[in-house]
Amino acid sequence: MSRSIDKTNDFSLRSWVESANQKDTDFPIQNLPFGVFRDRGTTQNSRIGVAIGDQILDLTSCYHAGLLQEFPEQLQAACTASNLNPLMALGSWASSALRTCLSELLRWNRHKPSSEAKLLVPIMEAELLLPADIGDYTDFYASIFHATNLGKLFRPNNPLLPNYKYLPIAYHGRASSIVLSGTPIKRPQGQRKVPEDSVPSFGPSQLLDYEVEVGFLIGAGNELGQPIPIDTAESHVFGLCLVNDWSARDIQTWEYQPLGPFLAKSFATTISPWVVTLEALAPFRCPAFSRSQGDPLPLPYLYSSTNTRQGGIDLTVEVLLHSAQMREQGIEPFCISHASFRQMYWTMAQMIAHHTSNGCNLQPGDLVASGTVSGAEEGSQGSLLEITRRGSQPIKLATGEMRIFLADADEVIIRGYCKKENYARVGFGKCQGIVLSAE
Amino acid sequence: MSRSIDKTNDFSLRSWVESANQKDTDFPIQNLPFGVFRDRGTTQNSRIGVAIGDQILDLTSCYHAGLLQEFPEQLQAACTASNLNPLMALGSWASSALRTCLSELLRWNRHKPSSEAKLLVPIMEAELLLPADIGDYTDFYASIFHATNLGKLFRPNNPLLPNYKYLPIAYHGRASSIVLSGTPIKRPQGQRKVPEDSVPSFGPSQLLDYEVEVGFLIGAGNELGQPIPIDTAESHVFGLCLVNDWSARDIQTWEYQPLGPFLAKSFATTISPWVVTLEALAPFRCPAFSRSQGDPLPLPYLYSSTNTRQGGIDLTVEVLLHSAQMREQGIEPFCISHASFRQMYWTMAQMIAHHTSNGCNLQPGDLVASGTVSGAEEGSQGSLLEITRRGSQPIKLATGEMRIFLADADEVIIRGYCKKENYARVGFGKCQGIVLSAE
Numbered sequence: 001m002s003r004s005i006d007k008t009n010d011f012s013l014r015s016w017v018e019s020a021n022q023k024d025t026d027f028p029i030q031n032l033p034f035g036v037f038r039d040r041g042t043t044q045n046s047r048i049g050v051a052i053g054d055q056i057l058d059l060t061s062c063y064h065a066g067l068l069q070e071f072p073e074q075l076q077a078a079c080t081a082s083n084l085n086p087l088m089a090l091g092s093w094a095s096s097a098l099r100t101c102l103s104e105l106l107r108w109n110r111h112k113p114s115s116e117a118k119l120l121v122p123i124m125e126a127e128l129l130l131p132a133d134i135g136d137y138t139d140f141y142a143s144i145f146h147a148t149n150l151g152k153l154f155r156p157n158n159p160l161l162p163n164y165k166y167l168p169i170a171y172h173g174r175a176s177s178i179v180l181s182g183t184p185i186k187r188p189q190g191q192r193k194v195p196e197d198s199v200p201s202f203g204p205s206q207l208l209d210y211e212v213e214v215g216f217l218i219g220a221g222n223e224l225g226q227p228i229p230i231d232t233a234e235s236h237v238f239g240l241c242l243v244n245d246w247s248a249r250d251i252q253t254w255e256y257q258p259l260g261p262f263l264a265k266s267f268a269t270t271i272s273p274w275v276v277t278l279e280a281l282a283p284f285r286c287p288a289f290s291r292s293q294g295d296p297l298p299l300p301y302l303y304s305s306t307n308t309r310q311g312g313i314d315l316t317v318e319v320l321l322h323s324a325q326m327r328e329q330g331i332e333p334f335c336i337s338h339a340s341f342r343q344m345y346w347t348m349a350q351m352i353a354h355h356t357s358n359g360c361n362l363q364p365g366d367l368v369a370s371g372t373v374s375g376a377e378e379g380s381q382g383s384l385l386e387i388t389r390r391g392s393q394p395i396k397l398a399t400g401e402m403r404i405f406l407a408d409a410d411e412v413i414i415r416g417y418c419k420k421e422n423y424a425r426v427g428f429g430k431c432q433g434i435v436l437s438a439e
Numbered sequence: 440m441s442r443s444i445d446k447t448n449d450f451s452l453r454s455w456v457e458s459a460n461q462k463d464t465d466f467p468i469q470n471l472p473f474g475v476f477r478d479r480g481t482t483q484n485s486r487i488g489v490a491i492g493d494q495i496l497d498l499t500s501c502y503h504a505g506l507l508q509e510f511p512e513q514l515q516a517a518c519t520a521s522n523l524n525p526l527m528a529l530g531s532w533a534s535s536a537l538r539t540c541l542s543e544l545l546r547w548n549r550h551k552p553s554s555e556a557k558l559l560v561p562i563m564e565a566e567l568l569l570p571a572d573i574g575d576y577t578d579f580y581a582s583i584f585h586a587t588n589l590g591k592l593f594r595p596n597n598p599l600l601p602n603y604k605y606l607p608i609a610y611h612g613r614a615s616s617i618v619l620s621g622t623p624i625k626r627p628q629g630q631r632k633v634p635e636d637s638v639p640s641f642g643p644s645q646l647l648d649y650e651v652e653v654g655f656l657i658g659a660g661n662e663l664g665q666p667i668p669i670d671t672a673e674s675h676v677f678g679l680c681l682v683n684d685w686s687a688r689d690i691q692t693w694e695y696q697p698l699g700p701f702l703a704k705s706f707a708t709t710i711s712p713w714v715v716t717l718e719a720l721a722p723f724r725c726p727a728f729s730r731s732q733g734d735p736l737p738l739p740y741l742y743s744s745t746n747t748r749q750g751g752i753d754l755t756v757e758v759l760l761h762s763a764q765m766r767e768q769g770i771e772p773f774c775i776s777h778a779s780f781r782q783m784y785w786t787m788a789q790m791i792a793h794h795t796s797n798g799c800n801l802q803p804g805d806l807v808a809s810g811t812v813s814g815a816e817e818g819s820q821g822s823l824l825e826i827t828r829r830g831s832q833p834i835k836l837a838t839g840e841m842r843i844f845l846a847d848a849d850e851v852i853i854r855g856y857c858k859k860e861n862y863a864r865v866g867f868g869k870c871q872g873i874v875l876s877a878e
Contacts, residue, residue, distance in 0.1 A: 135574070136615050141698060161696050166639050167630050171698040172611035172705070176575050176800050177663055186664045188797035191606050191738065200605050202738050202796070224616055224707070225625045251797065257600050259580060259610040260699020266611070267797040268663070299630065299641050357641070358627035358690065358706040361615050 008032070008100060009283050011422050014108040017120065019053030026274075026417065026427020027051040029106050032099050033274035033428075034239065036083050037126040046082045046129050050102055051274050051429070055120040057102060062119055067105060071097065084132045084217075084275065088238045088364035091220035092278075095238060099279060128273040130180050131241070132217055132365035137173040137269065138355060139213070139245060139369045144289075144345035146374035149386040165295050167302075168346040168354045170371075173245075174266035178367065181272050181431045185246055187408065187438040188267035192250035204438035205248035207391075208406040211372040212319050212382040212414050213243040214341050216348055217275055218366040222356055230304045230353035236362060237348060239275035242317065242416045242431035243369045246270065249385055249405070271367070272414070272431035280426050284418035286312040288347045301357055302350045311347035315428075316340050317373050317416045319382065324409035325399040333413055334397055337387060339373045339380035408437040447471070447539060448722050450861050453547040456559065458492030465713075465856065465866020466490040468545050471538055472713035472867075473678065475522050476565040485521045485568050489541055490713050490868070494559040496541060501558055506544060510536065523571045523656075523714065527677045527803035530659035531717075534677060538718060567712040569619050570680070571656055571804035576612040576708065577794060578652070578684060578808045583728075583784035585813035588825040604734050606741075607785040607793045609810075612684075613705035617806065620711050620870045624685055626847065626877040627706035631689035643877035644687035646830075647845040650811040651758050651821040651853050652682040653780050655787055656714055657805040664798040669743045672788035675801060678714035681756065681855045681870035682808045685709065688824055688844070710806070711853070711870035719865050723857035724749040727786045740796055741789045750786035754867075755779050756812050756855045758821065763848035764838040772852055773836055776826060778812045778819035847876040 007013070008030060014021045015029040027033065029052065037056055038046045049056040059079040062068055068076050075094050078086035087094060105113070113119060141147055144164065151159030163169065179185075187208055193200035219238035222228050228236055245265060252264030288311035297303065304311075317340075320333035346354075351368060362368075372382040381387045384405050388394055391404040406412070412435075416428035446452070447469065453460050454468040466472065468491065476495055477485045488495040498518040501507055507515050514533050517525035526533060544552070552558060580586055583603065590598030602608065618624075626647055632639035658677035661667050667675055684704060691703030727750035736742065743750075757777035765773070785793075790807060801807075811821040820826045823844050827833055830843040845851065851874075855867035 136613060163632075163639075163693055163696065166632075167694060169694070169698055170701050172613055172701065174575060174611055174799060175614070176802050176805070177798075179663070186798055189666070190797045193602075193605075199735065200602075200738070202740055224618070227628070248797070254602055255606060255608070256697075256699075257602065258695075258699070259608055260695075260697070262609050262611065263793070263797040263799065266799040296638065299639070301641055354702070358629045358687070358702040359616075359625055360613060360702065360705040363615050366615070 008103040008279060011424055015052060015106045016108050017053045017055050017106060019055065022053070024425070025053055026429050027053055028424040029103060030424040031276060031280045031426045032102055033276040033280065034084055034131065035274045036129045036131050037121065038129065039121065040125055040127045048079065048081060048084055048087065049121070051123065052106055054123050056123055056126055057106065057119055058121050065113060065119065067113065070101065085365045088132060088217065088219045092235050095219065095277060096279060099277060128180060130178065131273060131275050134175045134178055134365050134367045135363045137175040137178060137367045138170055139173040139371060140346065140351050141169040141371040142344045142346040142351060143372055143374045145343065145376055146372040146382060146386065149374060149381060153390045166299070168351050170355065171260045173269060177266055178269045178271060181270055181433070183270065183433060184436045185268045185270070185433045186436045188248050188251065189438055190248060190251035190263050191254055193254045200254060205250055207249035208435060209247045209249050209384045210319065210406065210412045211245040211247055212317050213245050213369045213372055214315065214317065214416070215241045215243040215271055215367050215369040217241065218362045218364060218368065221363040222361055224361040225359040227359060228352055228356040230302060230307055230349050233349035233352035234278060236352060237278055239277040240281065241275050242272040242414045242428050244270040244412060244414055244431050244433060245369065270431055270433045272429050274429045276426065276428055281313055281418060283423045284314045284420060284426065285310040286314045286342050288312050289343060289345050298350065302353055304349070307347055307349045311349050312342040314340055314342045315416055315418050317414060320413040320415070321397070321403070322411040322413065323397055323399065323401055323407065325401055326397060329399060331398050336395060337379055337381055339375035339382055341370070341373055343375045344370060344373065406435050408435055410435050447542040447718065450863055454491060454545045455547050456492045456494050456545060458494065461492070463864070464492055465868050466492055467863040468542060469863040470715060470719045470865045471541055472715040472719065473523055473570065474713045475568045475570050476560065477568065478560065479564055479566045487518065487520060487523055487526065488560070490562065491545055493562050495562055495565055496545065496558055497560050504552060504558065506552065509540065524804045527571060527656065527658045531674045534658065534716060535718060538716060567619060569617065570712060570714050573614045573617055573804050573806045574802050576614040576617060576806045577609055578612040578810060579785065579790050580608040580810040581783045581785040581790060582811055582813045584782065584815055585811040585821060585825065588813060588820060592829045605738065607790050609794065610699045612708060616705055617708045617710060620709055620872070622709065622872060623875045624707045624872045625875045627687050627690065628877050629687060629690035629702050630693055632693045639693060644689055646688035647874060648686045648688050648823045649758065649845065649851045650684040650686055651756050652684050652808045652811055653754065653756065653855070654680045654682040654710055654806050654808040656680065657801045657803060657807065660802040661795055661800055663800040666798060667791055667795040669741060669746055669788050669792035672791035673717060675791060676717055676787060678716040679720065680714050681711040681853045681867050683709040683851060683853055683870050683872060684808065709870055709872045711868050713868045715865060715867055720752055720857060722862045723753045723859060723865065725751040725753045725781050727751050728782060728784050737789065740792055746786055746788045750788050751781040753779055753781045754855055754857050756853060759852040759854070760836070760842070761850040761852065762836055762838065762840055762846065764840055765836060768838060770837050775834060776818055776820055778814035778821055780809070780812055782814045783809060783812065845874050847874055849874050
């Protein structure tokens, strides 16, 4: 799975883009995540690029500078498209070949292009856009800790349902309301009913929450009726991003029986702009979550020895909260949780194999999210519902403010990164949103 | 709501397309449903048209013959697009103006175009295609009879959940696997567990079912964060079609807790090709379903007097089954149920108002389906699960074959039509699919 042969993960690599060589950057030359942007303040067509330090390598400019001539025409065309879908559709060979070429191009003292070629756009001067036209969005529920935490709150005697350890539970999400990091989130209105009320009422959600998740964007799809076997599942993943699955808990509690969450989630889902490839994550692969003794083995269509050995990713996600008062008083965002994606009960490959096991077709640009990433330890719960035990244990902020759920003007910032000795840090940037009042 | 002023619903209207004047046609001049097609056996670009008798009026040809010159450029462009999305996006004024013009054009002895203009393509010589690029698909659960029938099977003491009469329950469906009528449906595989088994197994679904539904395709959308009020909700409906929400009951039973149906439905959803506009349905509007005494009034955002007065549609849907043996023996398809859409507990306008009440954005071409149309009477249940009481009361076919769920090679045909004395029949054509073996 690791592509040591292409040397794109070599720890000693440096770039002629100086900001990419700083120790704490999310985007060293070893990362090279793909994204979509245009010059800020314009309405020009969007174009695709790769983040490097605090810059974007503009692939349209690379094309015009003749730097992509080695590639087949379809790949060159994909590099000048207005979103990542055409590149995604070509499959993993294309993004892999492109990434190797761009890594060469950006290396210190190797291929630094002539000063005439303006290949870089500062991230600060760019407007980032959704990386893909997302046709369908699927949300899994792959953390057994999250499922158990929620189950304990709602069904103390029976927290984990009998199907959980046999199949990766998921539901279809709403694709139209997926927004990019930075988009303000209007508090949704909806029907909710507290047990004390005899009838429901309509109004702004009182229990607005976030859920930190990891998303994967699909590259090459599969034909309807043709399941993807677990052993080739990862070749259908273009790359990963961060997801905030905003959730209105009061709406959810009232509406979700018997068909699952609907309006509690469909008002907005935020994703981070940069799509980190599996190649960049290769050094951080790890075994799949180790099932407890007594847990069933996955059924054959969800089992592969490769997946067991290295189906996991040691990716840390953390959530920071920044209230209006904190911003006014110059107080830094407060980290309220961090967890590792390696603790998910089900792996990416298992989710894809299961998703397509009935013949369902995935398409380039589809978003598949992992579900809330919660770990076993205190401080690793990926939602306020879990952290505050459904509101019974409020969080105290540095300003003295208390939180059980999100207040208007609260900002939620999700960060993700992989770190390991002797490897460059591979970061995801951030997935951020601020809560606006319902009106 | 009725547009008698444009006379497109005048019962006495006849067309110079003779087949449109036959009494039993689905597509008289009063209907004029929109669809997408290309010449059969070619790979040419698709184009949009209107069904008239056994013909398609080709809007691209109308454009080239100069028959659409009265319209603004954007509407002319929408008429030559490769699917209905651009026309849908323009909003109801556009399809309304276009329909009036086409009705004039097709009227007997009025505007019959010169013989040089080849405006018609026989439906038999066309390959029909999905009418729109469907971004999101939402499936409601709006029949209280269906909800009660299912509830009785699964929760005999508590068939209807407490939220049912307060909000139109729905879940997000899978858009990528929506296929056009005529597409064969491969029996899905999946995990299922019967109570007698201690662990689940993986294999072909043994309990494959259909669900007859009415779908509405969205015209003009709404901005994220901007709910659509119930009084203007219908102006966002481009038109209606028939839907078969194929369902694998064994997969569904095992997977659906706690997040709702997923793989039990996502292997395929079939829709009919012709989109019938609300204008064509105007003569068949009727009061919303009359709630039982003691039922709560809808909350204000789901209530409007116009909706109460004429939010319903007296649209009959019927399901026919045709087994391989029946086809071999020359036996006609067997009608196993028929029901009226007027019996739905929630109306289209209520579904749209609810769907967007949290700010969720609908987009042109989105599919919103009603959920299974089941009525109060025996013989009006819209799924085999209901008809056979979960398999306990098999259906006997004319061949002597018994059915509790669908067998391989069974063909399911859904038809829909509006009929009323002194009005032309407005039909939906058919929504058909044949079951293929899992492999």
